[in-house]
Every structure is written in C-alpha cells, then in structure tokens.
Amino acid sequence: MQVRFSGGKTEEVTFREGTVEDLLNHIGINPVEVIVSRSGAIIPDDTWLYENDEVLITRIVHGG
Amino acid sequence: MSHGHSPRCSECDTTAVFLDREHARHLCAAHFSEYIEDQVLATITEQELVPPGSRMAVALSGGKDSSVLLFLLNRLRDRLGITDLVAVTVDEGIAGYRDETMEAAGSLCQGLRIPSICISFNERFGETLDQMLVGREHRACSYCGTFRKRLLEEGARRAGASLMATGHCLDDEVQAAAMNVLRADIGRITRELPDKGRGPFIPRIKPLSGLMGREVALYAMLSGLYTELPECPYTPHALRAEVRGILNHLERDRPGAMRLMMQNYGSFRECMRRKAPSLPLGRCLQCGAPASGESCRVCTLLREGSAGSEVRESQPLHR
C-alpha cells in the first residue's frame, strides 16, 4: 500500500487490508498522534482499508 | 474500488469522520463540530469562567489550538455574553518557525475582523528567544514560557481586558501535571489558579481544557483552520516531548486515561494545598510584578542570562 505522510513523504507499506488502526499499529504510529484521510476524506480509526486505497497520514503538530 | 466499510454517524447515519472511543460512538463532521462547541460551552459555563459583558483577550500564537480557540470564542460570543474579543500575539523570535505562525495569526484576525496586539521579546527584552538561548537550548521552554506569559499579561492589560483565554487542551494540562509531579514542584502544584480573579493577575481561563489535542486538530481541519506549519525547533530538547509520548501511549491503551488523570490530579492538588499552602505573593523588587520571593521569574532569568552560561541547571530531570 502507498501511504502518504503530511510533509510530502510517501512510503510503500506491506498491508493487504484491515482497519486504519491496524495499519497504524503495523507501521508503529500511535493513532492519538495522527489524523488519517482516504481519497481526501477524513476517516475514523475503525474504517476498513484495502491495498489500493489512497491514504494520507497527517501528524498532529504540537503546540499553539 | 474499495469503500467496503465506512462507519456511519451514530446521530444521523451519514458518513462518520471520527470514532469517539471514550463514548463508543461515531460522529459525522457536523455532529463532531457540534460536540466540540458543546464541550467548550460546558467547560466555560460549568466553571462560571466568563461573566457576561467580558472584554476578553485571547492568547493567539497562530498554531492550531489558539486558532481554534479564537474561532470558537468568536462563534460563541453572543451565547457567552462576550462584549469584545482582542487577540494578543507574542513573537518570541524563533528563526524558521515563528514567521509562518505569526502570519497565520494575522490572517485569522483579519478574516474574523478581530483586533490584535503584537509584542515581541526583542522589543521588550532587547533579545530574541534564539539569542537568549545560546548555550542553554535545553532550557528553552522555561525561558520561553516565563517571558511569553509576562508579555501576554502585558498585552491583555494594554487591551483593557477583564479576562484572558489560552488555548491549552487536555493533553497540555495532563503533561504539565505529570511534569509537576515528576519534579515534585510543590509550588506549581499548590498554586491557586488565576481563573476567578483572585490575586494580582488578569484571570486566565482555558476553554479547550476538556478537549483532546487530536479533537482540536480535527476541528481545525474541518473548519479550514489547519495549515501545515513547522514545529518549534526547541521541541526535541524538552522533557515534555517524552512525557507526551508516554501519556499518548496510555491514552491509546485506555481511552479516557488523560481525562481521568486530570480529575485525579485535581484531588491531589486539593490535598497538597492543605499540607503546603502556597506563599502569599509579594512584589518583585526589580520590576514590581507579582512574585513569591524578592525577584520574579522574569527578572531571575534575565539576570541569569547576563551572568553568562556558568549558571548551573537546577532542575534534576533534564538530560
């Protein structure tokens, strides 16, 4: 799965299907610290994802 | 083509944007925003934080939390009986970071037609934060926090405000509480909060203190207030960054943990106050600001700065 990150980085991640939370756990990110969207729409942590989904992970910047 | 399982809003059955783990429900964008506004109203009214007819200063850094704060207070101002809102922005002088957030603060005020006051470390103390911190980067947060607080107070006075709101969310509050306990900082633990006009400071309130940082960020995104901004370059030096990581893990494994810790901290404070009542505030001999000893924090740090880098670190928990 192609995963985009805020800031512009893209990573290829081995992930067939599962929830947003599964994906985040798989790549070692705490869901409390990010917001995830698919094809431009923000999605809840229990949304089911498939390998071809376009996923963007936005890390929440602290402060302010 | 794969939109197999898209959770629906528990209130209206449209597409959800948020899983509220604490209350085991889903919310769509509209119901999520309503929930956030209700939470903020509840925080303010339950604690009777805003007397009707208030002229309120809002500490606005330009980051997501303070932007959401200003946006929400503006939206709720009639319901809260706020007569005037004034934004107060402090430019600490942090290269490669503050310019962008200052710009965001300015354009938000313009968009909402809210007057603003800006004060910089440089104009007030003769040095930017970057200049103050050469050789003592690990103390960035205590320098920055102390001086910023003073300038916010001065800005609020200049604005003629009767009240000042800051954008601290639940995460910030729990992190501060945990650090106070880790350092056994009895003075901070037992200090009376300046939220009801007791003491010499302009009363300060934290309308977002019932919301998780993640909820504030999501509200910012849904309201078009979230811009990709750089992070403060001093963040990695801070003990707070580690405390934040630990608390976020707890929250992930036990939804609601932060809220519970904050409630418990409240009981702990009460108990500590009875054991160690806080010292009455006097006046700083140098600048006349409220101080618990002969010298306020601002004057103490300014003196350390001019004494050079031989001044030793006193907090035990820094690396």
Ligand SMILES: [Zn+2]
């Ligand atoms: Zn709904």
Ligand SMILES: [Zn+2]
């Ligand atoms: Zn002083």
